[in-house]
Amino acid sequence: MERRLSAIVAADVVGYSALMEKDEAATFERLRTRRTELFEPEIARHHGRVFKLMGDGLLAEFGSVIDAVECAVSLQRGMTERNAAVPEEERFDVRIGINTGEVIVDGEDRYGEGVNVAARLEQLALPAGICVSGKVAKEVEKKLAFGFDFAGRQKVKNIEEPIDVYHVRIDAQPRRRFLRRRLWRPLGVAATIMAALAAVWMALYGPLTTSSPGVSSTIPSVAVLPFKDLSADKSLGYLGEGVANDVIAILSRFSDIAVVSRTSSFAYQGKEGDIREIGEELGVGYVVEGSVRKEGDRVRIVAQLVNANTGDHVWADRFDKAGTDPWALQDELTGKIVGAMTGEFGAIRKADYSQAWGKDSTNLAEYDYYLRAESQLNLYTKEGLERSGEISRQGLKVFPGSSLLTVELGWSHWLKVGLLYSSDPQKDLQEAERLVNQVLADKNLSPQVTRLANWLNAWLLTLKRDHDGAIAAMNKAIAAAPYNAFTLTDAGSIFLQAGQPEKALELTDTAAARDPGLSWFFNYVRGFIYIVLGKNEEAVEVLKTTEFADAPLQLAIAYMRLGRDAEAQAAVAKMLKSAPAATIQSWRQAWNFRDNAILDQASADLARAGLPSQ
Known part of the structure; x- marks a missing residue:
């Protein structure tokens, strides 16, 4: 040899x-x-x-x-x-x-x-x-x-x-x-x-941050196998490959997931084997597999996400669609599969949250601290935000200079203001701005940190009335992860405040098509868009489906404009029950429209509905 x-x-x-x-x-x-x-x-x-x-x-x-x-x-x-x-x-x-x-x-x-x-x-x-x-x-x-x-x-x-x-x-x-x-x-x-x-390619994990040479970070890695053709006449092989191809292409655009190339994963086409062995050979933590079947004019796709280390199923679902256009079916079903797996609330992230909390605290890596902090942040409660900040600060003691943990800490400060939990909104906003500027000063950020930092910066610039700068920052965040439905949805709020409600609605529609499971969030964003567009009936319909953040206050605004004062007052009372410190003054610190009249009129509606002024 x-x-x-x-x-x-x-x-x-x-x-x-x-x-x-x-x-x-x-x-x-x-x-x-x-x-x-x-x-x-x-x-x-x-x-x-x-x-x-x-x-x-x-x-x-x-x-x-x-x-x-x-x-x-x-x-x-x-x-x-x-x-x-x-x-x-x-x-x-x-x-x-x-x-x-x-x-x-x-x-x-x-x-x-x-x-x-x-x-x-x-x-x-x-x-x-x-x-x-x-x-x-x-x-x-x-x-x-x-x-x-x-x-x-x-x-x-x-x-x-x-x-x-x-x-x-x-x-x-x-x-x-x-x-x-x-x-x-x-x-x-x-x-x-x-x-x-x-x-x-046997790397179990890809890099997360390129800005901290002394820090080792990991992100989840995935292989997507061709979906098996279970149709009686074996006529759907093209669809099984097409769905897998699309899933690979879309997942590759997510900045916080490493995806094995098509050539590597398709080498297992038509082969039976233990998922754990396949995961070991490809060096991945997760494997996506599934099947396609046709019954009459209805196509059924079954997809599942498997933990390649244990062989356990993390997530599985069935998707049915009737129609004669195979490409339209493929696009829609692929979007639903990817949406269920990805983003802050997808199956992959939830599995990673569980793994991070299952580790001994003395052996946490930088990314483990981030996952623990993010899991608490995504509770969107006052206690969760406090706990998220504590975890990020603990991580920064172990991994000083970590851009990932620094921007995560910035998010906890901003969300205290945005969710009306802050006892000192100006102090929290100043700290969020300091942290995000510290991160953005590094020109060699990973896509994941680029997304989080520019996204947060878009909100902070909006509150400083720099709407053009906010849109530019939000576009950078979207470019770093163009298929992230959660980021796209929140971008709707940035564009709305900048005076572009039609663009905002387009973004939420795109997000809704990609991840129907985020209805609680994109309906929340749509609610304010409809209010600004004068579509108060539509605003009520979507806002009744969610209680996220200040949704009750937005619902109260829509009710007041429809002459339904009693329901508006009930909505304000509901908001005060979950956020007793909420006032018109604190609410206005979380929003800043290019057109001042929008917030002035909304504040007047909330005052009549019973929200304290300060």
């Missing part, structure tokens, strides 16, 4: 499954063109050789680490240039990982830890970015002009020592710091990549 030291490059196309779903033939042709016009010439120019090509990706071997890094940068720059001339919906973004280490030579193929680590690094890379191991960064940092940003030490499954992870800054032009002679070795070179990474 031959072994040798090599530099391994791994890469894949971000969102390739979704692109194929839209136009399979055109997408494949564009990918082939990129390979023949960009990848193959660059690989040859940098003395590289592709040893594995699968679907949307490839793995390559180089005899020189410098060649590998320079080739990867050239590829990303080439992709950027080509994307500039392509419509946004047709663009390819590539993620690249590079490692150097010993590999096992098996004919034309390569195996071993050197390959496995490169594959894991590719999963940690940002779209259009390059992620390298500490060994690579150390080898080339004094030989090339590219900068490297340390992203912390990441513990990955089946690798004993944590991996030092670096992101390459590719804005600088490469500059050799010394001259060297290149020796051509026929067997020791290869190329760049777009990785299918197959079963080589």
Whole structure:
């Protein structure tokens, strides 16, 4: 068995499954063109050789680490240039990982830890970015002009020592710091990549924050298997694959979930096996599996989420839909499946909450503190918010400088004001602002922290009457997690206060389609939207379905405008029972409309309904 030291490059196309779903033939042709016009010439120019090509990706071997890094940068720059001339919906973004280490030579193929680590690094890379191991960064940092940003030490499954992870800054032009002679070795070179990474990605957890080098954080990892075709005539295989493809594509946009690539999980298509073994081989904490069946004109999809460590079912549901358009059925059912699993109230997060609380407090990681704090925050009670703040502060003592725990603490301060629990709203708002500004000063945040920080900042800017800044911040939060129904719903409140009620309603409608289980929240947001639009009957209908936050006060406003004074007074009394300190003054500190008349009129309605002024 031959072994040798090599530099391994791994890469894949971000969102390739979704692109194929839209136009399979055109997408494949564009990918082939990129390979023949960009990848193959660059690989040859940098003395590289592709040893594995699968679907949307490839793995390559180089005899020189410098060649590998320079080739990867050239590829990303080439992709950027080509994307500039392509419509946004047709663009390819590539993620690249590079490692150097010993590999096992098996004919034309390569195996071993050197390959496995490169594959894991590719999963940690940002779209259009390059992620390298500490060994690579150390080898080339004094030989090339590219900068490297340390992203912390990441513990990955089946690798004993944590991996030092670096992101390459590719804005600088490469500059050799010394001259060297290149020796051509026929067997020791290869190329760049777009990785299918197959079963080589075994990292149990992906990174959560890249801003705290001394902190180790984890996020849940998921593999989605093709849904089995249980129809009598076996005619729904395309639908089973399509649903799994869509679930993978959508989950990959959630900043707090790591998803195994389609190529890796689809390797198990048609195979029977223990979910625990599959989870072990793919290195994930959860596995999504299911089936599709057709009965008459009705399609039935069964989906389930399994804990890959224990084999226990975390969540399962059945989705039925009648119709003749398979693509419409696929879109709707996929949205419901993803909505049930994701977000602050989804099955994955709930399972993680339970696991975090089940751990000994002396062994909590940074992410465990966050999960414990978030589970209390999401109770939306005064006691829950106090407890959430305490847990975040405890975590910051163990992990000082944690952006994740800092922004979580900021949220607890803001929600005390927003839910009318604060005894000193101005003090809580000032502390929330200080904490979020501290986090946003770091320009190297993870998508998860980017979402939470910009989302919180949008509220704080709204209260300072910087509505344009609030919309910009909210758009950044949405961009970090565009499929998060909870964030989309709350964005409706930001756009409403900025004077865009139609856009606000559009956002809540989108969220409702993706996660019907959030009806208590998007109906709450819709209530104020309807009030502003003068649709008070509609406002009453949706606000009667929820008691979240100040919903009783909004309901009182709608009742007053419909001349139903007694019901308005009862709604205010209900609010005062849950939040005795609520006053018109404290309520106004949680809202700030671009049009002052909206809040003035609402305050007058609440005064007539019996809410104390201060």
